[in-house]
Amino acid sequence: MPIMECCNIGVVCCDADASIPQVAELMRRHHVGDVVVVEYQDDKRIPVGIVTDRDIVMETVALQVDTEVFTAGDLMSAPVVSVQKDDGFIETLRLMRNNKIRRLPVVSADGALYGIVTADDIVRLLAMELSMMTSAIVEQPIREGRLRK
Template sequence: MSISECSNIGVVCCGVDATIPEVAALMRKYHVGDVIVVENRNGDRVPLGIVTDRDIVIETTALQLDTNVFTAGDIMSTPIITVREGEGFIETLRLMRQHKIRRMPVVTDAGTLYGIVTADDVINLLVMELSLMTGAIVEQPIREGQLRKSP
């Protein structure tokens, strides 16, 4: 399975000049914990960095700094770690683990933003798959009993 099959294509984005309150407002409005900082190149969004809710707290709020004077470009994590949309699910998990990240933008071969995959997405997918397997395990003896005649 390629990672594009389980990535979310509704990515919340901002430019490098977005203020921290603007970024936080986007997170609140769309109920997300990250915003991808992008540059517009010929109508395409190219990811430059990522700002998480944790970045905002640790880099500004916890230090009691005025969030209005900082921009997404000031606190974004960069260089951003991305994965190509055709990459496999397992390889993507390996990259997330290797880089110790829970959110990974998915890009096209041209490097433009396709979507994002998060640890939550991965866990939800795995839970669904395990649930299907559990159902098969539980139902198999019942089916076998129905197919076999009793002596």
């Protein structure tokens, strides 16, 4: 399955010069734990970094520094690791595991931002698939019992 089939296409983005309070407000308003930092090239959003809620806490709040003096560009993880939208599910999992990341921007062939896939998305999808498989396992003997009376 291509990763574009299970990624979120409503990505919350900002420019590198957005202040950390602005980034935090975006996270709060959209109920997300990350904001993708983008540059615009020919009307395309090109991901250049990512800021997570953890980045904000660890790099500013925990150190008791003024968040107003930092921008998304200062805190973002860069260069951003991304996956092509046509890449497979397993390939994406390996990329996340090998890079020890939980959020991965999904890009089109020209590098434009298409969506984002998170560890939470993957766990949710796997849980749903396992639940459906469990139903099949439970129901199969019942069905067989009815057919072979």
